Amino acid sequence: MNGPGRAIPHTTSRAAVLDVIRAAGTISRAGLVDATGFTGATISTVVRKLIDDGLVLETGRTESTGGKPRVLLRLDRTSCYAVGVHLDPVGITYVLTDLTGAIVSRMTRAGTGNEDPAVIVGRTATQIDFLIDGAGVDRERILGVGLVSAANGSHPRQPAMRHWLDFPAKTELERTTGLPVVIGNDATAAALGEYWAGSTDGFPIFAAISMGAHLGAGLLVNGLPHHGTGGFAGQIGHVCLDIEGPVCWCGARGCAEILAGPEAVVDAARADTALARTTGIDGEHPSVAAEFAAVVRAARRGDTGAIALLESSAEHLAVAVRVMANIVDPDLLVLTGPGSATAGPFYLPAIQQELDRAFFARAEHPVRVRLSTFASTAPAVGAATMALQAELVPMYPGQRLPEGIEQETTGA
């Protein structure tokens, strides 16, 4: 990426128009001009191309309000589909979505555990066929597959799924499915999933806090992911909470994750003989995520020891989230990802309380915190939207592309 093109913060007009139509449901060409700031000429050119491509339909007209009634546009939601796969140690989630990112079909299978990536990818290809056939969707209409996990945009020494880092998942899955594959980070995908599902209520600055074996955040500004230079943005697990604290696996001292992340919670639970027994984590160790889930289940059953561990973890994570908020100054945070589906209720109150009490700009505006209504599928849905974007939206040369998305020729 070189040259002045890098100076421009927008996707192509095609991307902008598609996103506005999707978010609006139905909208007129004049509405697109207002919403995008493009000229009427640009809008009509872009819309004509989208109609020719079969992605957009003209659908009825606005009520005449004195002036000439306007033709309304909407996406042809069944014109194409995408598959989203979220590889997680505790479960692999598959979704098939239509052009609007709406879930047509979903399924969940056993987690990756520590199995050989090649075996898992082979099985994944079979499951994808099963998903598509089961939904009765013409395979010709599947644009591609989005595959997300903690292994993308992750640290070479990151414990979870470390054995995936050198595995050519994209190439292998493309070979076995015969479909284009986009790979990405699961926290960013979760943020995209929430955005496409409308969870962001149009708030322009939004972070999805993703809980699993690790803590991560996906940042969205005006609907576009902030991946960061290397795809590593949003490392709330590596916010310093104690400059003199213990050394984290990332190499820094006193990170939120080493002090209070899922693994710290699991270690504390294992050190508590009674709790270790009730949670069953005194035996073999399937994965940190699975053991953390066991502690959460104990807390949901009312186990006071488990509850105390989660509350302490939540108080620490809340400060890390507040630090991120002091740097990003967001409108809204959503707790999402498989871990949040169960642990979220234990973390949400502490995070909201810390933001209300100590967020730097609290006098100017609140930072809203919500628990996702589809936490466990959000990353997979986001993965599918990445596949849709990659196939439908040409990027211009200067634009930073999410890892795994091929450069396409400029178009508008």
Added chain:
Amino acid sequence: MNGPGRAIPHTTSRAAVLDVIRAAGTISRAGLVDATGFTGATISTVVRKLIDDGLVLETGRTESTGGKPRVLLRLDRTSCYAVGVHLDPVGITYVLTDLTGAIVSRMTRAGTGNEDPAVIVGRTATQIDFLIDGAGVDRERILGVGLVSAANGSHPRQPAMRHWLDFPAKTELERTTGLPVVIGNDATAAALGEYWAGSTDGFPIFAAISMGAHLGAGLLVNGLPHHGTGGFAGQIGHVCLDIEGPVCWCGARGCAEILAGPEAVVDAARADTALARTTGIDGEHPSVAAEFAAVVRAARRGDTGAIALLESSAEHLAVAVRVMANIVDPDLLVLTGPGSATAGPFYLPAIQQELDRAFFARAEHPVRVRLSTFASTAPAVGAATMALQAELVPMYPGQRLPEGIEQETTGA
């Protein structure tokens, strides 16, 4: 701001084209198509309008490389100018820039201290006249004034310039100068100043770390400031370094600023009788920034006590900067602002060392840290560019506007 328009991450095509021409120096229409991803039709419409407005000139042709030679475009740098004013406790910096953000004339006057804002704004208006007349620029060509300080995008309880928070600086300066005034945060302005001056080398994700009475950071992504929801993004001074630490004036515990910011350095220096005497801060207290500057001068003279205080401060600030880097994942950091001009050399090594040692994604890419080559004027230059942008670039309805920039009608 409502509706789908908020979902679109781009400025108008006019803004994009102006920025690309500015950054490129000279470029052809075809080059603009490549760089922006807009259609040739859009580019020629936008360029025609910019030429009609007298902002862009056709200047010669490219060497013929077999194909038809292309007309090159450049900004007409003297077509219009803007004034940038940086109100800082230690000094008020004025710059007059041309359309490209290049400094035509500059001057520095006594700082704001604790004087009555009304008096200072009155004097500022006089100095602006002086600046314009001295440069011999036709007042008709001055598009406006950018006024930046720590008081914008700042916390109601923030010590520095707190007395400015309720003062209608924009309205008052518009009344006294008869020019449109844009107000903004000085850290963000410093980042814009560095960007327009080319200090970012085209790196898309960039943060300007601004040192003065307070620590702040201005974040730029693809040349656009990330202001945050309330204009409060980049609060590196309020990154937690000790969850059990002392309570900061912002209400949180163990912030970088309370532990190691300029005021903490000054307090430590004052507690050291010998150092207090050599630095002369044992007497009256003009301002934290002025006293911090005195400690820096002592360190530059080789005072070991002063050097030790700055090195300890630098080690703490370095961790706060690394935490920001773990969240934003930037390419480049620049130490800038009046404070950096003198203190920067004491902070730069510690920050680079911490990033090399503990930045989360260090295995993937380095985060470069530089000392600005025009640290003391960068905020004022950024202020001038804000005024240029505000007058020359209509925003579309959906776009978030920096505080103080008036909404204009959509154009492209």
